[in-house]
Amino acid sequence: MTRYYPVETSVLHSPAWFVPFDEFAQRVRAADVATVLDRFDPDGNVWVPQDTPAIRTPSAAIAYPELGRRREPGAEPERFRVRFSAIGLAPLYPADGADFDAGLGGVEFTAYPYDDGHPPAVGSEPRLVRLLPGVAFPYGPGIRTVYGVVVDAATRAPVANALVEAAGTTSRDGVGWLERTLTNVDGAFRLALRWEGEPVIGPPPVQIFSLTATERPGRTGALEVRLPTERDRRHVIEIVEQ
Structure with a gap:
């Protein structure tokens, strides 16, 4: 104790x-x-x-x-x-x-x-x-999440402990939001997206979220996720030297 x-x-x-x-x-x-x-x-x-x-x-x-x-x-x-x-x-x-x-x-x-x-x-x-x-975090009922893996763009090796982020602002009051997670030893991540993304008129209507992954300064990757159409997709973020 x-x-x-x-x-x-x-x-x-x-x-x-x-x-x-x-x-x-x-x-x-x-x-x-x-x-x-x-x-x-x-x-x-x-x-x-x-x-x-x-x-x-x-x-x-x-x-x-x-x-x-x-x-x-x-x-x-x-x-x-x-x-x-x-x-x-x-x-x-x-x-x-x-x-x-x-x-x-x-x-x-x-x-x-x-x-x-x-x-x-x-x-x-x-x-x-x-x-x-983390990947095994017990998100409550109704929490929207996306999942995937972070890999090295050249070797395709998984990147452990990479920082995965999504950020934006709410349309109603313009308040900024930030969601973050870390990959596990296999490079896997599961990220909550509780707020709204950038709306795009359909068909079908979707919201776009910009995800970034960081291994260290100068080693990053990015990916756009469209919801709800890509919610069940395994997303792959490739880390490259900037």
């Missing part, structure tokens, strides 16, 4: 705070989110799992208090990353504020050494970690 600590006493010197956010429900995910902490070993150039437990604050932040507390002279900063998991959801790395890259395996941060007389050289702020619906 996750331990709870007050923010003002226990995470004063946590080198990182993370706030899991369920993007589909548009709310902070306060339960059923698991984390694994890894430390980077520069000698072996590998990430090594750690047994350091995370704590959850009353404000739903996940933190690692006292990580970096070292009294020995000449202690150096250490690199860490946190991997997130939740049933039906896929974590979007990195945390808010940096470009997406499908090759990232967690949210990285640096733990600066400190002791009772010397605080860490660099402070930290809470970082939002978005959890997107």
Whole structure:
């Protein structure tokens, strides 16, 4: 069971705070989110799992208090990353504020050494970690979805952990909307389209949705989906170098 600590006493010197956010429900995910902490070993150039437990604050932040507390002279900063998991959801790395890259395996941060007389050289702020619906996400009744696969245009190999998006504005009030998901290890995706697309007068009348897929900056693909006529089609988005 996750331990709870007050923010003002226990995470004063946590080198990182993370706030899991369920993007589909548009709310902070306060339960059923698991984390694994890894430390980077520069000698072996590998990430090594750690047994350091995370704590959850009353404000739903996940933190690692006292990580970096070292009294020995000449202690150096250490690199860490946190991997997130939740049933039906896929974590979007990195945390808010940096470009997406499908090759990232967690949210990285640096733990600066400190002791009772010397605080860490660099402070930290809470970082939002978005959890997107995965292929197995339990969409409720009546939620319109489309499915397919993201592949490399040259090799036809599936692209795992690619970010698939659709965006638009509502016709009634002009409010922008965004739907996102991540592909699984086989490159498969299932994307909700709860809002309206670009209307096209028929016959038959359809709505057009523009889907984009991103592997990393400079590696993207795009596809137009027409609904309802193509709702049951397996859509293929090809990733190309831009």
